Amino acid sequence: MARNEYNEFLFEEFNTFCNNRHTVSIGMAKYLCPTCRKQLAHPLDIQKHKELVSKSKNGLVLYSDIHRCVNEILGVCNIRVDNDLNVRGFEYIKLPSLQNRVSKLGILVATRKARSDYPEGIVTNIVDGVRLKLIMSMKKIDFRLNVGNVNSLHDPVIDLLHSTNGDIDLYLCGSNLPSYDNLKVWLQVIIDLLDGTQPCILGLILESFKYIIENNDHLPQQKDVQILRMILDSYFTCIEDINQGVVSSLFKGGGRSIFKSKKGSGKTELSTIIKITDEIVKEPNQPILNLIKINPEHFMDIIATLIKLEEAGIIRMEGCE
Numbered sequence: 001m002a003r004n005e006y007n008e009f010l011f012e013e014f015n016t017f018c019n020n021r022h023t024v025s026i027g028m029a030k031y032l033c034p035t036c037r038k039q040l041a042h043p044l045d046i047q048k049h050k051e052l053v054s055k056s057k058n059g060l061v062l063y064s065d066i067h068r069c070v071n072e073i074l075g076v077c078n079i080r081v082d083n084d085l086n087v088r089g090f091e092y093i094k095l096p097s098l099q100n101r102v103s104k105l106g107i108l109v110a111t112r113k114a115r116s117d118y119p120e121g122i123v124t125n126i127v128d129g130v131r132l133k134l135i136m137s138m139k140k141i142d143f144r145l146n147v148g149n150v151n152s153l154h155d156p157v158i159d160l161l162h163s164t165n166g167d168i169d170l171y172l173c174g175s176n177l178p179s180y181d182n183l184k185v186w187l188q189v190i191i192d193l194l195d196g197t198q199p200c201i202l203g204l205i206l207e208s209f210k211y212i213i214e215n216n217d218h219l220p221q222q223k224d225v226q227i228l229r230m231i232l233d234s235y236f237t238c239i240e241d242i243n244q245g246v247v248s249s250l251f252k253g254g255g256r257s258i259f260k261s262k263k264g265s266g267k268t269e270l271s272t273i274i275k276i277t278d279e280i281v282k283e284p285n286q287p288i289l290n291l292i293k294i295n296p297e298h299f300m301d302i303i304a305t306l307i308k309l310e311e312a313g314i315i316r317m318e319g320c321e
């Protein structure tokens with residue numbers, strides 16, 4: 001089902017559910033993504049929306065519509081919606097390109113701007129129902145990512161984190177996640193990883209935040225750090241080789257046990273592995289983005305599977321040119 005159809009389907013389902021409860025009704029704000037040119041529909045709680053409109057100075061409310069955009073990587077379009085659910089304005093949020101800041105000699109151009117001068121990308125929320133408010137200030141690319149539409153006048157900073165190499169400052173302004181202590185450790189991990197990698201696509205940073213939100217119940221383990229690093233590098237990673245002999249024997253015997261997950265989702269995982277390995281056998285040299293396209297909603301599972309395949313000596317991955 002296409003994303004738009006899926007949203008319409010959700011809309012019908014949700015409306016039926018809500019009408020039965022006589023509490024909420026959901027409307028759709030429709031727009032065309034300027035980047036992937038898909039027709040999209042952003043679901044809204046009408047009553048809540050109208051309350052927000054009445055409090056808004058210009059009669060418009062900002063929502064971040066996060067969808068699978070070009071190459072199935074998450075894209076963020078900030079839409080401004082009026083009382084009648086018409087989209088009155090939209091802006092596609094991108095990270096500034098590092099290349100623009102490199103001089104002809106290939107040397108990084110020094111910038112000494114005040115933090116408040118950086119362009120800011122607002123993402124109103126990453127996962128429905130999860131309140132996460134923070135500002136991540138990335139000095140190398142002169143950019144601030146504002147998650148949760150933090151208003152510096154009204155949202156006090158609770159914690160300030162610095163990446164080890166000093167490129168990223170993170171101002172944490174609140175969250176409703178179950179463990180705040182775990183969250184701080186996860187966020188330190190992600191800013192350290194981002195500091196050591198080339199600035200990538202905003203959608204991959206959002207994927208890594210989704211991973212953090214889903215795994216907030218425990219402290220990051222080595223495996224989690226590996227997955228986060230791979231998510232951030234995924235745009236630049238290619239499969240270099242596959243050991244076809246191992247693949248053919250893998251699914252016959254005990255080899256499959258290494259892919260059994262703790263949560264008992266072994267069967268699903270096995271079918272994903274079969275699809276992925278089939279794809280790699282057909283084309284042994286390809287960007288891992290091609291594999292993510294097989295099932296983009298399971299981005300993280302695919303990444304985790306690729307890491308396991310590499311650890312088992314079945315595939316080899318390297319950075320793409």
Ligand SMILES: [Zn+2]
Nearest residue numbers: 033036069075
């Ligand atoms: Zn798009």
